[in-house]
Each structure stands twice: as structure tokens, then as C-alpha cells.
Amino acid sequence: MCYAIPAKLVEIDGRYGIVDYFGERRKILLDEDEVAIGDYLFAQGGVFVKKIPDEEAEEILDTWKDIFFELKKVDQSLSKIDKDKVSENVLAVLQKVNHRKSLKLEELKTLFSMKDPKELSVLYEVANHVRERSHGNACCVHGIIEFSNYCNNNCHYCGIRKDRDIPRFRMSEDEIVAIAKEAVDVHGFKALVLQSGEDFHFDTDALIRIVTRVRALGTLVFVSVGMRSRETYEKLWKAGARGVLMRFESSNEECFNTLRPGTSFRARIALLEELRKMGYVIATGFILGLPGETLDDVINNILLTKQLGPDMYSFGPLIPTKGTPLENEKMPTVEDVLKVTAVARLNDANANILVTTALETMSKEARKEGMMAGANSMMINLTPSGCKAMYSIYDDRAGVEDEVSSAIGEAVDLLTSLGRAPTDIGIARGV
Ligand code: SAH
Numbered sequence: 262m263c264y265a266i267p268a269k270l271v272e273i274d275g276r277y278g279i280v281d282y283f284g285e286r287r288k289i290l291l292d293e294d295e296v297a298i299g300d301y302l303f304a305q306g307g308v309f310v311k312k313i314p315d316e317e318a319e320e321i322l323d324t325w326k327d328i329f330f331e332l333k334k335v336d337q338s339l340s341k342i343d344k345d346k347v348s349e350n351v352l353a354v355l356q357k358v359n360h361r362k363s364l365k366l367e368e369l370k371t372l373f374s375m376k377d378p379k380e381l382s383v384l385y386e387v388a389n390h391v392r393e394r395s396h397g398n399a400c401c402v403h404g405i406i407e408f409s410n411y412c413n414n415n416c417h418y419c420g421i422r423k424d425r426d427i428p429r430f431r432m433s434e435d436e437i438v439a440i441a442k443e444a445v446d447v448h449g450f451k452a453l454v455l456q457s458g459e460d461f462h463f464d465t466d467a468l469i470r471i472v473t474r475v476r477a478l479g480t481l482v483f484v485s486v487g488m489r490s491r492e493t494y495e496k497l498w499k500a501g502a503r504g505v506l507m508r509f510e511s512s513n514e515e516c517f518n519t520l521r522p523g524t525s526f527r528a529r530i531a532l533l534e535e536l537r538k539m540g541y542v543i544a545t546g547f548i549l550g551l552p553g554e555t556l557d558d559v560i561n562n563i564l565l566t567k568q569l570g571p572d573m574y575s576f577g578p579l580i581p582t583k584g585t586p587l588e589n590e591k592m593p594t595v596e597d598v599l600k601v602t603a604v605a606r607l608n609d610a611n612a613n614i615l616v617t618t619a620l621e622t623m624s625k626e627a628r629k630e631g632m633m634a635g636a637n638s639m640m641i642n643l644t645p646s647g648c649k650a651m652y653s654i655y656d657d658r659a660g661v662e663d664e665v666s667s668a669i670g671e672a673v674d675l676l677t678s679l680g681r682a683p684t685d686i687g688i689a690r691g692v
């Protein structure tokens with residue numbers, strides 16, 4: 262059975278459409294494909310993926326109906342708030358959030374000043390409640406394929422930086438497409454991220470060929486290949502790419518320019534803005550815990566992410582990695598990351614917030630904690646284990662040993678235990 266929920270198209274307004282999932286409505290980008298009101302389709306991350314024949318859709322919906330409402334009940338019972346545990350000033354800020362008012366800088370600081378574990382648990386509960394209110398129990402799960410660890414850059418934090426002496430790999434185009442095909446046909450993924458270092462061996466034409474072939478499999482394609490020209494991204498859009506995962510890494514210009522030698526903060530932000538104008542769904546964010554980081558930097562990171570208007574927040578802790586200039590830096594704590602997750606959610610109710618692998622690397626429970634502190638999305642790594650081990654952007658990455666099917670099984674179990682439904686995602690599970 263397919264573990265994605267088909268949506269019914271109920272309205273069309275130019276390039277956009279409104280779809281319905283068991284009474285919950287969402288806006289999606291329709292793409293150029295021909296669709297009519299009443300059609301069933303799969304959508305992912307707010308973008309149309311493909312049409313589904315009525316009979317097939319109705320069969321899937323029939324199997325899903327009861328499970329969906331069961332999951333919803335679990336999610337709603339888990340997203341209750343225990344207000345008795347917080348101080349007056351924190352409660353005032355949280356109440357403001359509850360009344361859908363936006364927060365001022367000082368109020369964001371108040372949230373960050375919370376240290377008492379009981380108070381923090383309320384912060385996470387409120388963030389989880391806000392997540393539930395805006396997204397219901399919908400959860401996005403994307404697959405990611407890391408296809409080359411060659412990189413032209415020397416980012417100080419990164420374990421695959423050019424100057425680090427490590428074994429390198431590059432997949433062939435056929436290998437990339439074969440992994441994507443298995444992800445779509447066998448596991449039912451509806452959105453795939455194709456990621457690499459800045460490896461210009463894959464020139465524009467090569468990327469176009471890969472995107473075209475992967476899109477033809479019937480999945481939404483995100484690219485995460487770093488700084489390429491505007492023309493390249495325009496051509497990739499024409500080839501069928503609809504999403505870009507590119508973090509701005511740090512809102513502190515000086516920090517960015519120091520840690521990413523030879524690259525520029527302004528060029529990266531300008532490119533992210535261009536990409537959004539081109540119509541791309543953007544996933545962006547920052548690394549938490551870079552050297553010299555202040556509370557203002559952390560808050561500015563959250564504010565800049567929102568300002569860039571992404572569909573998805575992607576931020577995670579710095580994992581100091583041997584053989585990089587940041588090997589002796591201090592790693593943030595799980596609590597630091599959860600606080601940022603919760604505050605980001607309170608500051609932007611509508612965004613999708615990803616739990617990143619870097620957080621999972623810190624502790625086994627962290628992914629669940631992140632999902633209970635405001636996050637609503639996750640990624641499953643589909644890179645075969647040999648290449649995954651070499652794609653060592655940081656040390657001891659979580660799940661390097663996992664087979665794809667067990668990683669999917671774990672994700673599905675986690676989602677089920679939290680009452681989350683993959684409303685517009687696709688991961689397959691045999692029943
Ligand atoms: N080359 C592309 C995509 C691959 S790197 C790019 O740079 O955009 C993907 C992400 O890994 C980076 O955006 C960075 O935020 C993260 N990363 C790299 N090294 C890291 C480390 N040591 N700890 C935490 N995140 C790291």
C-alpha cells in the first residue's frame with residue numbers, strides 16, 4: 262500500500278489550486294500539467310506531483326480514512342498545554358502567540374532566557390500546539406540522495422571541504438536515477454532531494470539530464486548543489502526541478518564570509534531571493550553554534566529564515582568535525598536546538614520545520630523531541646551505505662549504517678506513535 266494520502270482538487274485559481282484531505286484544505290502550486298476540479302492527485306510540500314486514477318485514489322483513501330482520524334486523535338491529545346508550570350512573563354508571551362500575534366525582539370529574548378526544565382517543557386508544548394493548529398497532523402518526509410562528495414569549497418565547518426584528505430566518490434547518472442527509481446517505485450517517495458558538494462564535474466547539462474530523468478519517475482525534485490548561476494537554476498526549473506535546499510548558514514555577514522572563504526553572504530542571499538522569484542519551493546536555514554555566535558545572531562538567524570519566505574526551515578547544530586578548522590569548537594546541546602525549534606515555530610506558525618540528521622546525531626531521542634517541540638518534517642537518507650559513510654560532512658552521522666527500509670520503518674513508527682500522518686508525503690509500507 263502507498264503511505265501517501267491522495268488529495269482531491271476542489272478549486273483552481275491560475276497557477277494555484279486548493280486540495281482537500283479528509284476535510285483539511287491546502288493550497289498547492291499546480292504546475293503545467295492538465296488537471297481539472299475533482300481530480301485526485303499527490304501533492305508534496307505545496308507542489309503538485311502527479312495525477313492518480315479515481316479508482317486507485319478511492320481505494321487508498323478507504324484504507325486511510327480510519328487510520329487518519331485515529332492518528333489525529335493521538336496528535337491532539339499530545340498537543341495539550343500545561344499552563345501551570347510557567348512564570349507570568351513567559352505566559353504573557355505564550356498567550357500572545359496563542360492569539361496569533363507576532364512577537365517582538367524582546368519577547369523572543371524572553372523565550373530564550375528560559376532555563377527551568379518545567380518552563381521549557383511548556384515552551385515546547387506551546388510550539389507543538391501551534392504546529393498542530395496550523396498544520397493539523399500533516400508531516401512531510403523527503404528522501405535525500407547524496408550523489409558526490411567532491412567540493413570546490415573550503416567551508417570551515419564541513420567535513421567534505423576541498424582540503425580535507427578523505428576518500429571521494431561520484432555516482433554515475435545511471436546510479437543516481439536507479440536509487441531514485443527504487444525510492445519512488447518501491448518505497449513510494451513523492452519528494453527527493455539531490456545533494457552534493459559544489460562539484461562542477463556535474464555541469465549544467467549533466468544536472469539537467471539527472472533532474473529530467475528523476476522528475477519523469479513521478480516525484481518532486483529538490484536540488485541541493487550549492488551556488489550555481491541563475492541561468493543554471495532557470496534551466497533546472499525547465500527540466501522539472503521545483504525545490505532548492507540551500508542554507509544561508511549564518512545571518513552574520515562577517516561570520517559567513519570568514520567561514521566560507523571565497524564566497525559571499527550577499528551573493529547567497531541574492532540567489533535565494535532569485536530562486537524564490539523563479540517559483541522554487543525553498544528550504545533554508547542556518548548552522549547553530551558557529552564560533553562567536555551571540556543570542557542576537559541566533560534570533561537574527563530565525564528572523565532571516567522567515568524573511569526569505571521558505572516553505573521549509575532547515576537548521577541544525579554544528580557538529581565539530583576532525584580535520585576541519587572548527588574541530589575544537591563546542592557543540593550546542595540538544596536543549597539549545599529544541600529551544601530554537603520551538604521559538605522558530607512560535608515566530609512562524611505556517612512554515613514546515615525539519616528535524617535534521619545533525620540533531621539525530623546528538624541523541625537517539627532527539628528526533629522525537631524535535632517533532633514535539635514544533636517540527637513537522639523529516640528527511641530519510643537514501644544514499645547507499647558505502648557512499649553515505651564517505652559523505653562525511655560531519656563525524657558519526659546518525660543512520661550511516663541503516664538500510665533504507667529500516668530507516669523508513671523507524672520513521673513510520675515514530676510518526677505513528679506521535680499521531681502524525683504523511684498527508685502530502687510518500688513513503689511506502691507493506692500492509
Ligand atoms: N554543498 C551544498 C550542499 C551540501 S552541504 C551547500 O553547501 O549548500 C549541506 C549542509 O551541511 C550545509 O548547508 C551545512 O549547513 C551542513 N554542514 C556541513 N558541515 C556541517 C557540520 N560540521 N555540522 C553541521 N552541519 C554541517
Ligand code: SF4
Nearest residue numbers: 412414416419422458
Ligand atoms: Fe562544500 Fe557545501 Fe561542504 Fe561548503 S558546506 S564545503 S559548499 S559541501
